[in-house]
Amino acid sequence: xxxxxxxxxxxxxxxxxxxxxxxxxxxxxxxxxxxxxxxxxxxxxxxxxxxxxxxxxxxxxxxxxxxxxxxxxxxxxxxxxxxxxxxxxxxxxxxxxxxxxxxxxxxxxxxxxxxxxxxxxxxxxxxxxxxxxxxxxxxxxxxxxxxxxxxxxxxxxxxxxxxxxxxxxxxxxxxxxxxxxxxxxxxxxxxxxxxxxxxxxxxxxxxxxxxxxxxxxxxxxxxxxxxxxxxxxxxxxxxxxxxxxxxxxxxxxxx
Amino acid sequence: xxxxxxxxxxxxxxxxxxxxxxxxxxxxxxxxxxxxxxxxxxxxxxxxxxxxxxxxxxxxxxxxxxxxxxxxxxxxxxxxxxxxxxxxxxxxxxxxxxxxxxxxxxxxxxxxxxxxxxxxxxxxxxxxxxxxxxxxxxxxxxxxxxxxxxxxxxxxxxxxxxxxxxxxxxxxxxxxxxxxxxxxxxxxxxxxxxxxxxxxxxxxxxxxxxxxxxxxxxxxxxxxxxxxxxxxxxxxxxxxxxxxxxxxxxxxxxx
Numbered sequence: 001x002x003x004x005x006x007x008x009x010x011x012x013x014x015x016x017x018x019x020x021x022x023x024x025x026x027x028x029x030x031x032x033x034x035x036x037x038x039x040x041x042x043x044x045x046x047x048x049x050x051x052x053x054x055x056x057x058x059x060x061x062x063x064x065x066x067x068x069x070x071x072x073x074x075x076x077x078x079x080x081x082x083x084x085x086x087x088x089x090x091x092x093x094x095x096x097x098x099x100x101x102x103x104x105x106x107x108x109x110x111x112x113x114x115x116x117x118x119x120x121x122x123x124x125x126x127x128x129x130x131x132x133x134x135x136x137x138x139x140x141x142x143x144x145x146x147x148x149x150x151x152x153x154x155x156x157x158x159x160x161x162x163x164x165x166x167x168x169x170x171x172x173x174x175x176x177x178x179x180x181x182x183x184x185x186x187x188x189x190x191x192x193x194x195x196x197x198x199x200x201x202x203x204x205x206x207x208x209x210x211x212x213x214x215x216x217x218x219x220x221x222x223x224x225x226x227x228x229x230x231x232x233x234x235x236x237x238x239x240x241x242x243x244x245x246x247x248x249x250x251x252x253x254x255x
Numbered sequence: 256x257x258x259x260x261x262x263x264x265x266x267x268x269x270x271x272x273x274x275x276x277x278x279x280x281x282x283x284x285x286x287x288x289x290x291x292x293x294x295x296x297x298x299x300x301x302x303x304x305x306x307x308x309x310x311x312x313x314x315x316x317x318x319x320x321x322x323x324x325x326x327x328x329x330x331x332x333x334x335x336x337x338x339x340x341x342x343x344x345x346x347x348x349x350x351x352x353x354x355x356x357x358x359x360x361x362x363x364x365x366x367x368x369x370x371x372x373x374x375x376x377x378x379x380x381x382x383x384x385x386x387x388x389x390x391x392x393x394x395x396x397x398x399x400x401x402x403x404x405x406x407x408x409x410x411x412x413x414x415x416x417x418x419x420x421x422x423x424x425x426x427x428x429x430x431x432x433x434x435x436x437x438x439x440x441x442x443x444x445x446x447x448x449x450x451x452x453x454x455x456x457x458x459x460x461x462x463x464x465x466x467x468x469x470x471x472x473x474x475x476x477x478x479x480x481x482x483x484x485x486x487x488x489x490x491x492x493x494x495x496x497x498x499x500x501x502x503x504x505x506x507x508x509x510x
Contacts, residue, residue: 055317055477058344062310062450065341066504072343081336081347086320088327089313090347092336143478164478182482194478195317196454204484216487217500222310223398223419223449225488226481227437229459232471233480245472249321 041069045103048082051115063202085112087255110143142198146191150174163194164235296324300358303337306370318457342510365398397453401446405429418449419490
């Protein structure tokens with residue numbers, strides 16, 4: 001390939017047209033600005049806070065952004081870049097919590113120790129979560145995000161899941177019954193297990209919002225036919241040594 | 256929970272200590288600045304460009320950031336926020352391509368039509384990919400990222416995979432043999448299938464870099480025990496109607 005490659009070349013064949021999905025009309029600035037609460041499709045808000053784990057918000061964002069007419073908005077206390085637990089990567093918060101009080105879907109990601117504790121102790125953040133939750137269709141979490149929902153009082157007397165290594169902490173600290181499942185629905189709250197479980201939860205949520213056929217098509221759209229090279233992701237089947245090594249790798253990677 | 260929650264409270268129990276992995280020492284600014292090429296662990300560089308698909312870079316980043324002493328750096332032609340195909344989300348590029356010429360691992364994510372064509376036609380970007388590839392231990396791609404590697408001439412005469420709907424385009428346009436696999440290794444180039452396949456590929460890559468036990472521990476660290484609610488992610492088993500719906504959802508979600 002060289003500089004003779006043009007859009008026309010690439011799209012010439014029927015194959016290529018199917019291959020690289022055609023470009024849709026760009027949404028107007030107005031449509032984007034009106035997104036949280038004002039769109040035809042679901043308004044999905046994902047809360048970022050210092051020290052979240054990267055895949056927790058981005059996996060579900062990838063899935064939920066394919067829902068018809070959905071808007072996915074990253075939200076934090078302050079607009080601008082918000083860094084992950086490793087300190088290496090930042091996703092931009094497009095809106096501040098002060099700007100958002102209505103969402104169809106709220107998602108609270110998890111974090112390492114520092115990030116989870118920081119969010120649990122942030123009373124204004126917890127108040128915002130409670131306020132937004134009053135009007136959501138679905139309030140959701142990934143990983144230790146359920147601990148933050150619990151700290152906000154949203155899980156009192158409910159069943160929930162969380163990161164495998166945080167299960168006992170969740171259950172012993174709050175009035176929550178931990179279920180060792182990939183995701184748990186309790187009324188309009190859906191909690192997911194650790195990190196990658198957010199993708200499975202988001203597909204389930206997509207089916208609740210738009211039906212099974214749309215959720216299945218989204219799964220195909222992101223070619224989610226998981227084939228990990230190992231079968232070591234289930235803590236219930238892992239050796240103590242592997243669990244220890246997993247937690248050590250996490251701790252060493254975090255700032 | 257209320258404002259009596261403190262770090263001390265949360266970490267009091269042995270359970271909580273194991274639950275929320277303890278905080279490691281923060282890396283120095285010097286260590287971070289020296290990262291690409293100069294770190295004790297692998298320097299992983301992920302190329303962002305306008306219109307990439309969010310999970311393509313972030314799934315592998317989550318996995319590879321847990322490798323011992325790894326640094327993961329988002330790179331683009333210009334530093335700053337780089338928007339995804341939907342236009343809703345931006346990840347920050349910490350370095351510009353002009354600042355980076357050595358990486359242990361290069362990862363090129365995929366994109367929708369607009370983003371893929373834009374990158375394929377960007378000769379300076381392709382030159383940078385070729386230049387960095389000369390010294391990488393591993394050059395990798397997710398989804399249509401393999402089309403960009405092919406456009407850069409890196410896949411000539413090689414086997415590779417790509418997004419299911421782009422397979423015929425890849426094979427008919429370049430001197431590449433498409434293999435319908437989750438990921439394909441050809442020498443030191445590893446290509447992954449669509450979007451979510453980057454997570455599987457990254458675990459495989461982690462095993463090549465740090466051994467099976469470390470890769471297995473990373474899989475547990477991100478609780479990657481996939482249980483999607485449907486079994487619709489394999490294009491080879493999907494109906495024409497579902498494929499069409501998947502491509503329509505993708506197109507409609509993209510700007």
